[in-house]
Amino acid sequence: MSSPFVIVYGGSGALGSVAVRLFKQHMYQVINIDLSSNASADHSIAVPSSLQTLSEQSAFIADKVSVILNNRKVDAIVSVAGGWQGGNAASDDFIGSADKSIKQSVNTSLIAANLAARHLCPSGLLVLAGAAPALKGTPGMIGYGMAKAAVHHLVTSLAMPGSGVNGRVVGILPVTLDTEENRSAMPAADFSSWTPLTTVVEKIYMWLTSPAECESGKLYTITTENSLTKFE
């Protein structure tokens, strides 16, 4: 019997590479989808930057995944591709940054949903990346918040009967993740209020392996205080 498969979308990024490492430790075959390869994954699908539209990217990725899986199913799809953009409607690059947020967060989540409809096993788990601040209005980061709100709605729809996805679907809604990039950008911040990447990934692994711990359709807000992290 061969090892089960998982797909990590964004597996070359900060959170995604930690997910790749953890699933490898647990003997999964990991398919990474990102702009660049991750040598720790069993398979990396590097999406060429020449593919700019959602349809082109989706078709490219769907083909590669089908060839790798060869009719086998995946246990989990963890979509943590993304990026942050600030700015309000009066910002010079409002349209450009909103467009980037749609591409980074919405389009990747749609592609992950499409892969889930095709390849996720009925006991499997689809995880999409939202953001806790987008549960309210976000006047200082309008495009980003809007894109994450779209992802939240997608989680809700995908978890409902008739969505075309068999398996559980959840959203992870961090406030601030403790990444090297965030430490460089905000060196004076209180890191004990940031969420460690391993904490997020271990929770996802627990949801996958202990289904009763995970409520499908739920948007899990992730808050950290005094180095203690809550998912609720």
Added chain:
Amino acid sequence: MSSPFVIVYGGSGALGSVAVRLFKQHMYQVINIDLSSNASADHSIAVPSSLQTLSEQSAFIADKVSVILNNRKVDAIVSVAGGWQGGNAASDDFIGSADKSIKQSVNTSLIAANLAARHLCPSGLLVLAGAAPALKGTPGMIGYGMAKAAVHHLVTSLAMPGSGVNGRVVGILPVTLDTEENRSAMPAADFSSWTPLTTVVEKIYMWLTSPAECESGKLYTITTENSLTKFE
């Protein structure tokens, strides 16, 4: 003193053309933005179908609007461009229809928000088009519901301090509008539960001219029962 300006985005469509007509009756100078011209408008900006990306469309429209306005302000921007797509994550054209919904609903709303930040007067009104069903999950029309949920979030953000938009911002969330297209598509439906286009447009005009009647940031659900329409 010259007549005040309004912009109708989607002013060649079913709801938009009724809006153009009403604003003309009330002596406004109407700028229509759509894929085709509307001869009833004072100015029509026909967006060439060759402009496929958000950035290209936005730049094209922003230039034309700036030339027409020549530093004058607009009293209202009514964005009612859009379209409906069904389908779940297992549909053959899931990605294509989600992409179309983003372009039709999200991109047009972002462009309208950008125009509002540049040209709306502080007592003015920005109206964006959401959808009542998207207040919940929409497993049978996943991309459409997601796009409308993004528009709802955009309304919330734009109405908050620091959004870059001066003036009021509201969402209109119909269930089913009484259009010729809908009558053709659903000839056996109960038309007395559909909302007449003039009712929606007259309400928008009332919000514009009687600001106390309109709560900025609100997502107005529009329901019609026995030919009686409620905005709440």
